[in-house]
Amino acid sequence: MEPIESAAIERGERLPRAFYAQPTVRVARALLGKLLVHDAREGRTVGRIVETEAYLGRRDPASHAFHGRSARNASMFGPPGHAYVYFIYGMHHCFNVVTRPEGVGEAVLVRALEPIEGVELMRARRGIRRSDRELCNGPGKLVQAMGMSRADDGADLVSGALGIYAPVLDRRDGRLSAREIATSARIGITRSADLPLRYYVRGNAYVSKR
DNA sequence: TGCCTGATTGCCT
DNA sequence: GGCAATCAGGCAA
Numbered sequence: 001m002e003p004i005e006s007a008a009i010e011r012g013e014r015l016p017r018a019f020y021a022q023p024t025v026r027v028a029r030a031l032l033g034k035l036l037v038h039d040a041r042e043g044r045t046v047g048r049i050v051e052t053e054a055y056l057g058r059r060d061p062a063s064h065a066f067h068g069r070s071a072r073n074a075s076m077f078g079p080p081g082h083a084y085v086y087f088i089y090g091m092h093h094c095f096n097v098v099t100r101p102e103g104v105g106e107a108v109l110v111r112a113l114e115p116i117e118g119v120e121l122m123r124a125r126r127g128i129r130r131s132d133r134e135l136c137n138g139p140g141k142l143v144q145a146m147g148m149s150r151a152d153d154g155a156d157l158v159s160g161a162l163g164i165y166a167p168v169l170d171r172r173d174g175r176l177s178a179r180e181i182a183t184s185a186r187i188g189i190t191r192s193a194d195l196p197l198r199y200y201v202r203g204n205a206y207v208s209k210r
Numbered sequence: 211t212g213c214c215t216g217a218t219t220g221c222c223t
Numbered sequence: 224g225g226c227a228a229t230c231a232g233g234c235a236a
Contacts, residue, residue, distance in 0.1 A: 053228070055228075062228070063228085064228080066223090067222085067223060070221080070222080071221090072220080072221065072222095086220095086228085087219075087220065087221095088219095088220090088227060088228070088229065089217085089218070089219080089227060089228095089229050089230080090217070090218030090219035090220075090227090090229095091217070091218055091219075091229080091230080092229050092230070094228060094229080096228085109228055111228085138229070138230070139228070139229075140229050140230065141229090141230075186228070187228075187229095188227085188228055188229070189227095189228060190227090
């Protein structure tokens with residue numbers, strides 16, 4: 001993946017609904033290198049997705065959807081291309097992208113971003129003394145830095161203030177080659193802890209854990 | 211660098 | 224009642 005040249009990485013096309021409806025593992029890998037953009041009242045923040053995890057719904061014991069639909073996970077069962085934002089550990093939120101057709105209940109957790117634009121706004125939200133590397137290198141951190149909240153649960157990523165774009169870096173539109181993507185077990189779970197469903201950009205300094 | 215722990219609250223096989 | 228897809232800070236080495 002190309003390094004950050006400046007704050008001026010050009011946004012390309014916004015990802016269409018069909019992108020999110022694909023198999024969850026494919027979406028989790030394809031999201032690496034894409035730009036998450038949030039236009040908030042205070043300003044725009046943009047981060048390049050460098051780490052994701054796939055959660056495979058009712059066939060995955062580690063997924064919130066494993067035991068079926070509930071009030072908390074309802075948006076996970078909704079149409080693809082919407083956000084699933086949940087509250088965890090009494091103080092943090094995590095941001096997921098809903099995949100597959102409505103009713104299936106699968107999603108991709110976004111675990112880390114490389115800050116691209118609005119870095120000072122991110123720093124203000126996260127605490128002034130933080131290095132760039134500490135702004136978005138974890139699922140709770142990036143939600144805070146991007147100014148997202150539980151209010152974004154269910155938000156449509158295809159239209160609205162929160163969206164994902166394919167950057168115009170080169171002819172590949174930010175797509176990564178297979179060898180640029182590393183795979184590991186998912187972080188912080190106890191069930192199905194051995195499954196290799198975490199994906200991250202190999203060698204990228206903004207990933208949450210090596 | 212890496213391990214351990216406290217904080218804090220919504221939700222429930 | 225117990226646990227959870229986390230984070231930050233403290234301490235030892």
